[in-house]
Amino acid sequence: MIFKKNGMKKTQSILLALCAVFIFSGCSKEGILDSGSTDKNKSGSITKFAIVNQYMYSLNSSNIDVYDIAHPELPVKINSVKVAPIIETIFSFGNHLYVGAPDAIYIVQTTNPISPVVVGSEVHIQMGCDPVIVKDNIAYSTIRTGRQCGRLEKVNELQVIDVRDVYNPKTLKRINMNYPSGLGYDGSLLFVCDGPGGIAVFDIKTPQNPERIQTIKNVDAVDVITDEGLLIISTPTEFHFYDYTDLNNIVLKNKIVKS
Amino acid sequence: MILLSCNKTKTEFKVEGLKPIYVTENDFYDIKNLSEQKLVNTGSIYLWKNFFLIAEYRKGIHVYDRTNPSNPIYISYLSIPGCVDFTITGQTMFVDNGFDILSINISNILSIKLNTVLKNQTKNPIEKPANYKGYFECVDRDKGYYIGWDSTILVNPKCRTMDYDL
DSSP states (O other), X not given: OOOOSTTHHHHHHHHHHHHHXXXXXXXXXXXXXXXXXXXXXXXXSSOSEEEETTEEEEEETTEEEEEEOSSTTXXXXXXXXXXXXXXXXXXXXXXXXXXXXXXXXXXXXXXXXXXXXXXXXXXXXXOOBOOEEEETTEEEEEEEOSTTSOOSSOOEEEEEEEOSSTTXXXXXXXXXXXXXXXXXXXXXXXXXXXXXXOEEEEEOSSTTSOEEEEEEOSOOBOEEEEETTEEEEEOSSEEEEEEOSSTTSOEEEEEEEOO | OHHHHHHXXXXXXXXXXXXXXXXXXXXXXXXXXXXXXXXXXXXXXXXXXXXXXXXXXXTEEEEEEOSSTTSOEEEEEEEOTTOXXXXXXXXXXXXXXXXXXXXXXXXXXXXXXXXXXXXXXXXOSOOOOTTXXXXXXXXXXXXXXXXXXXXXXXXXXXXXXXXXOO
């Protein structure tokens, strides 16, 4: 029940604000606090697992497998639900799982946690790789093509998707990027790993209209975890730790270098 | 030129490539702590308590103490053959080892213990080497538990990655 420690207060205040704005949309505070797990656990955005309360959702080829982990020493598989031919990443927010696939983002409802149901999808025209994260009523997803990620058309962009109506998500905006992959947010800051293009920092005070305010250069960023002013970045060869408490002076504090 | 290419098709096609490394069932489920290992082919990143964890694809998990968050210190390596991805709840880690879902007690991260193996949970459609472009020997599950790749000379290989797989 405890939301990720980082940004809890911020999240609550944003929640309250958004509930006030979107009260008609059924924005549910308890739904959002339900997601996440106990402890201060955070994964990068490129992951195949999501834990919501006593259930673990695991991507398995084209399915989401559901495990009851009320007794974590003895997990029990209780369901397996087909989503799409290939699914790659999963993100839990409120009563939904957001699943990144090469052809689309799928929204999976977990109102009944043991029986997830695919309710909506936003189809890309292009094949691409695409982790997705969600904040309130907006999903942010990166699409990249080239290398192994689809070859139909070269598209590298950040997509901003309105998911207020989960049955009918709508892409609001496409922002050109270099070779984007993992992404994460902290309050009103969105960090997008952009491969050789570094890390793009967006202001998302207006969630549907991210404003690029900063770029961290000289890093081939793949995935990110934000942690109370510290940005943890994975690259193909290194891990970088940045202090972003001063956005005008983001400082590389440390590196782990592969041997 | 024409003769040469005709000859080629008739003879064995030999090429440098990769072959799967297989281990026995006992070795595959030998979950244990080891001293520091090299970071080679890393995957997921994860924060848990005061620890920063990095998956080592098909092999295990590197554990750093981040009591000082910007100065992580390597404290242990979790040897988990097959490790593809992992997550944590409470004191328990769940691992996809390419075949099964493992439940591992990590209440003492320096002395982890395997709780349970839920066998044959994952269907990985195509096993292929990461960060690699070229031929490889196809994975055959009947040959044992596959945990990685070795360089070799291949004869008439049937599997090939067409593009870099990052």
